[in-house]
Amino acid sequence: MPPKRRKAAPPVNAPEPKRRATRSSTRTKAATPSEPPPPKPSSSTSKRASKPSKVTTPKSPKPKEQKTPKTPKEPPNPSNKSSTPETLTITHASIKNPIHCHHYPPSSSTPEKSRRSAPPLLFTHGAGGTLSADAVVNFCSGCSTLGGLGVLAFQGSMNLAARVKGFHACLSHLNSGSEKQEKGEETKNKRGEEDEVDGDGDGDGDGHREGETLVLGGRSMGARAAVIAATELLSPTPSPSSTSSPPAPPGISLILISYPLKGPKDTRDQILLDLPPAVRVLFIVGDRDAMCPLDPLDAVRKRMKAASQVVVVKGADHGMHVKPAARERGLGEETGVLAARWVGGELGDADVRVIGEE
Numbered sequence: 001m002p003p004k005r006r007k008a009a010p011p012v013n014a015p016e017p018k019r020r021a022t023r024s025s026t027r028t029k030a031a032t033p034s035e036p037p038p039p040k041p042s043s044s045t046s047k048r049a050s051k052p053s054k055v056t057t058p059k060s061p062k063p064k065e066q067k068t069p070k071t072p073k074e075p076p077n078p079s080n081k082s083s084t085p086e087t088l089t090i091t092h093a094s095i096k097n098p099i100h101c102h103h104y105p106p107s108s109s110t111p112e113k114s115r116r117s118a119p120p121l122l123f124t125h126g127a128g129g130t131l132s133a134d135a136v137v138n139f140c141s142g143c144s145t146l147g148g149l150g151v152l153a154f155q156g157s158m159n160l161a162a163r164v165k166g167f168h169a170c171l172s173h174l175n176s177g178s179e180k181q182e183k184g185e186e187t188k189n190k191r192g193e194e195d196e197v198d199g200d201g202d203g204d205g206d207g208h209r210e211g212e213t214l215v216l217g218g219r220s221m222g223a224r225a226a227v228i229a230a231t232e233l234l235s236p237t238p239s240p241s242s243t244s245s246p247p248a249p250p251g252i253s254l255i256l257i258s259y260p261l262k263g264p265k266d267t268r269d270q271i272l273l274d275l276p277p278a279v280r281v282l283f284i285v286g287d288r289d290a291m292c293p294l295d296p297l298d299a300v301r302k303r304m305k306a307a308s309q310v311v312v313v314k315g316a317d318h319g320m321h322v323k324p325a326a327r328e329r330g331l332g333e334e335t336g337v338l339a340a341r342w343v344g345g346e347l348g349d350a351d352v353r354v355i356g357e358e
Contacts, residue, residue: 030040066180072215085131085140090154099166102131104144104151119212120150120345121255122170126220127158135219135320139257139339146266147340149215167216167229209309215343217255219292219343220318227271230254230279250278255339257284258318261300269300281308282342284335309310309347311338314356322356331356 008010034180036116037064085102092099103120120145125136131153140151154170156163172346174192230252230265261268276283281304284294294312301308322328341347 011171026121033104037102059117085153088174090169092165092172094165095162095169099169100155101170103139103149103152104140104153106148106150107145119174119215119280120152121217121339122167122174122226123151123153123216123255124156124163124166124218124222124225125153126218126222126258129220131155133319134328135288135332138320138329139219142333142336143340144336147337149340149343156222158221160221160228163225164217164228164232167225168232171233172245180266204225210248213253214249215252215253215255217339219257219320221258222258223259224268226256227275229273231274231276234276234278248303252279253343254279254281255284255342256281257335258292258320259283259285259291259297260318261297262291267296267300270306271301272300272306275304275306277305277307279306280341281306282347283308283310284313284339285310286313286320286322287319288316289318291318309342309350309351311335312352312354314354345348 047303055222087102088101090099090101090102123136123140125131125133131137136153140153143149144151152170152174154166156166212229216230217223218226233249233252259268259272267340272281283292283297283301285297287294294310297310301310313320313322313335315327316331320328320332338347338353340356347353
């Protein structure tokens, strides 16, 4: 049997044999689309690639400019810091417990022409407050540091009668201090040396002498106590709050801050109506004070025998709080300056003065 013939290997460059196109092969080609040719790199792309790429850092967003709120005009030479008061304790026969006091002397930086020759203001806080309350500190600092009027502020309880006794005790302290200072000056002239002023006197030169006009004040319940104390001091009969009856002063100046005219049940106007013409009154009240609405206060003032003026603090409530809080200290000190000017007769004849307007 002859051997099988082997198929010769096709040449290397031989063309691929044609295949018959059938229906099945045509469907297969249609189902599998051919891949698109890779895009030719353009000349611009190649040029860009040749250049080193720039590293861009993201820009941080610019902070939004915050609009600073408009502040009211400050009084001239505003204090950079509140004055630090001197602390002292007063004892008196009419009170059981010693009275804790803060004394704000006129600042040494206050021009001499601005210092008041009047005796210091006897002042007390509200019912639920203390001597450290912002409204008390701001007012007393402005009155003494910028206004040149010394302040003796005393701590008291929530009992109204006891608070009235506190005014009498502080007044006795001032009278004692004046007498001892006068004796000390006489001793210095005779012996050439100065004796210390101790006991009830504070030795700071602030005191009340007979024949001088008194200056009393307070805020909220303390304002009510100041009104009652003034009436007792001017009364010809001995007052129940005082153990002794010193000669009545020729007049009294009252500084009433946030006077609580509107009580829980009635209007507290009778003690204001009882004030004699020898008293003059300065009301300092916020226009948002719910306990001292301006219209009822104006009606009471028209019925009072004592002359009065009003300083209205725009935006302030009963606690003399305002918004923004940054304005609160400046306005509080400004009320103290105006009170000192009023004591010196420098506030003018305006019936109502408004501060805090933007």
